[in-house]
Amino acid sequence: MIRLLLLALFSPAMAAWACDNCKIPQPAAGQRVVEYDLTISEQTVSPAGKAVRGFTINGGIPGPTLRFREGDFARIRVHNQLKRETTSTHWHGLLLPNEQDGVPHVTTPPIQPGTTHTFGFDLRHSGTYWYHSHTHLQEQNGVFGSIVVLPRGGEPVKADREQVLVLSDWTNTDPMEVMRMLMRGSDYFGLMRRNSQSILGAWQRGNLKDYFQREWDRMMPMDVSDVGYHAFLVNGQRQTRIDGKPGERVRLRIVNASAATYFYLHSSAGPMTIVAADGPAVQPVKVDRFLMAIAETYDVIITIPASGEYELRATTQDGSGHVSAFFGSGSLKPATDPPRPNLYQMDEMLNLALEEQEDDVRASLKLPRPGSPYRVLKSVKDTTLPAKLPRRKITMHLTGDMNRYIWSFDGKTIAQEPYVMIKRGEIIELELVNDTMMHHPIHLHGHFFRLLMGQGARSPLKHTVDVPPMSKRTVEFEANEARDWMFHCHILYHMMSGMARVFRYEHEVGAFARTRVPGDRSLAAAPTDHSLHHAAGLGEHSHDMAYVWGAASIQSHMSEGLLTLMNPKNDLLLGWEVGWQGVDNPEYEVDALYQRYFNMNFQAFVGGRFTNDPDAQNRAVAGINYRLPLMVWANVSLDSEGDARFTLAKRFQLTPRLGVWGRVEYDTNTRWEWTTGADYTLTRRTSIIAQYHSQFGLGAGLLFRF
Template structure:
């Protein structure tokens, strides 16, 4: 019997249909209709790239042609189970595609569903390198529809993607200002949230936002609004793919609840939801029925409420979808309420679930059920890894367990074990976490019918638990699919080790080991359940560019009628190399002071500094100095320095955002050499680069001018 089965498999493989595509990646100026064109990278001349279609049992043969002049590129086949060398992550699984060359991917199509492809090189995904994949099951879809449409959701910015990353790493509030989510004193007063405003500042937390970037457009199939064909009474299957770089979307239909029939590819027991939150890299197949008359909107609204794209079905009078309430950024509890409700959720009927659905729901994982058992064999050994999502919004450093990929990037695993990941979010942002080359079970009370996914939303201050069988080989990326979080360090590699390698402790079938450190590497004092002999640590992969920690430059300063001050900085995740200047002029009181220094960043509240001061101030001379910077409650910045001449300098500073555009500031310092000095002023934000500023300085009087930021 076994030999007959093997023969059938061989014959099937020999007669598998080979489906071929050519994808041409090239640079051109592009924009969605109604927007000014900017540099983009397209697939076959468009954004998104073409939909590529297969049937289960096919062999995919895809030639990717890099027609860029000076850039490597790549394509990752998101959500597909395929041989490791075909996964498309440069330097980890697959070579980069050099300019002017072609790489042919070839792999078997093993499972059905809605998936997508995108570049895993630098920030090319934001620039347009993405497209959709549809795989039909043998025998057709379990839930039938009259028509089938793919809807690729994305976000679009006129800025260069690397400039977006640099802006985020600067800690500036420009994107909050641009999209109208800046927190201010008057805004808190209007929202009746002054108490929450000052409590946040007292706890030393910066202003909160739920989305990083201010986008110029949100797109469905490359446009802000599209029309899909469908006759009255027909059922449409809409394959939604969130291909955005940094945007969660709420989906809502004017026709009524959406019927979910598949999530991340695999079919699920159909459920209905009023609103569906979809994270970056997730896919959902939903069914809607075209009403007898009229034109009806299915709207994809950005989670921060800054915009939407529209999908229209039917013809006639327009029926728009309802607006989704915008988030309340002044009250953090507003963001946590849905997570708390979810934890308290009890089994409900579909009608009860619809009736109790919040206005801004979380993802519907607790209601998703697989069509068949997804239980993993009980005989397999099990290991639990705790992974905490950590980050620092001000410097834009994102990590797992407090370490970026550059600091601690490898999680060694062994084929044949079951890995249970306890995912805990210590930040106030959502994180869509994606595992390459595997499906994991989402454990939220469905038992053996736990749904299979490859991407899961981890809400703020909440937790999720997933598990998967280590059934592959090689190195597989696990990362936040918010593109800029991934590049800022929220990435790991699950690295299959030599068969002789053993995880911490002795793994016997059915046993469970909890590893407090995600990597369980030798020498880690937190690996309390066992240690690893360094000789057992086999293959350790290269980071493939995900382990970089780039330097960014920033210039912030002012030119005023009575003084000029500012800072030129080179920054990476933990270091600032900077030059400060202060030049006072006018009358007979001219003076300057320039600090050239290195600051080491430890956490949002503490950093050290070491440098050299050049000055012509009275009673002072050039000298070395060292000190610390510490953030006090109410976001008051303080510093203490000791210089090589034995003088001590102490200082305090505070700024307050009064309105969206107006901020006020004050600084005071005491130096045992030059004694007291203080200033106070105001800035009025004009655009990303410039502000109007006015300032009174204790030594140089009152003046005003321009403040600049580059």
């Protein structure tokens, strides 16, 4: 009995220790070895002009470019100098042994503070790739860099020189606070992006009817991005230069390493020639402007002009900013931005979906706000998968709830449904259907997939695909690896809120199977149930995120507030109303509730109501919230004294900063109560508020959000 108890207590730790001390893969005899040391540390940085906490790699953001030749062996030592946090490094887009993929707990042990983890793997294919932390929100803090793998025999499309351009976004706000703001439904990021929806804004754009039709349909305001950023960067700066002499051809290896930002790419020197996408070469194709999804890479060729200074501009999808790379010399000929999105109508999203169905493969690229260049991309070789292998179709719906910032596949987060089971030796046809109003860049680890958009045998190979709103993408891949591989939206905050899965090779679960993965010269026999192997299951993805937030007003006549502890489906609520004007003694009512969230229009709650109102008393209460057309909230509750309460509430957002609201309530015990007011947003945490209450009269003060 004691022996079993000891095994139960120490086996997980021993398994993790054994994994950390596994034999590091070694190069083959005569194989060229390229070594790097990457040191992740915390420093004070100021990419947006304000000194804030950030994470650097070898002292910089981004980290250094890692350069290899196809066939090399990479030996990379990652040193974690963070004081209190584990870290990790994922080699995005590279095909490598499972335990080298770098996802903590799923494939690779987390790198503990003060320790070093050594990665070793073959460079099996050429192209432009990148690396980043897969731990918490560290990628947003600055833990990312680029990878260049030159092909054997040189690039098929020649250039006189090359340059890496790493695009990224930067916020001075702590990323965990960003996540909390998103989950609480704060619209302050809309103010930062200058695209908050309001009645005045709808009227100015001639979309007042559309605005109220959306409210009648109980739809949340549309958006194309989530976070308001303080800076957008290229190679860690707001702008950079592309070196080259007049007439030279330059290969630009462009990496979108943003946490949450799509970019439109445009050159004032004329069409860019795309020669590679996500690493593999494609047949050269000229494009004027295109949308680049998060986590994608593109190699484009430009020619340095004989005279004049030109601009390659990357404009954010929401129109809130851009970064620039200048080339040539002389008078400046700037690039242009696409028009800002009109978020009051769905026409742009519908047009993109429709144009992608046209016979003209360039139809979507001719739009003022074009889509991805997928239909003009063709592989340089036949990518057809073996016809003899069995095929299976999997359909996955991309789902979300902006009201609570829940993102998921098929309505379930990774914590609720972790695995997609696949079998080695089959071909998976994966249909991705986007049921949300946002673009999603979907990334599969450890595999390339064929993007099926009409190119037949020359369908391009990619590892990340943009799925536009109300659209679908179909990809296929051969299940030719082993063990567990992450599959997720590469908007960092979407992944962390649940839009992820693990593709698991099902016949290996719980077994110690001998696997033969190409290029994998690590231990031939290894445990493949990673919940045992690394003693922590899915790590941070094994549970849904939970946050505390609140708001409270301090006014001359009263105070109202709400404190919330929430995860995707559950709330603990503490709400209060205290008034001292127009009454003999301050009166309060406090609700302490548990609330179950069913969907954005319906919730149910139960708890206690506490008051010193002389006409009432403490009691238990249960009820529902239901959203009516025009976004009017109805609340119905019944208490343990047999009294019922009915409430209607509505808010009108007059301008991006100014809102007015009203609430009317009837209680069978205390009868009628009503209130109306207005608030004006000053900062992320404060607003001016004025309010009239039927019992406590008129007053004003400040509203605090925390």
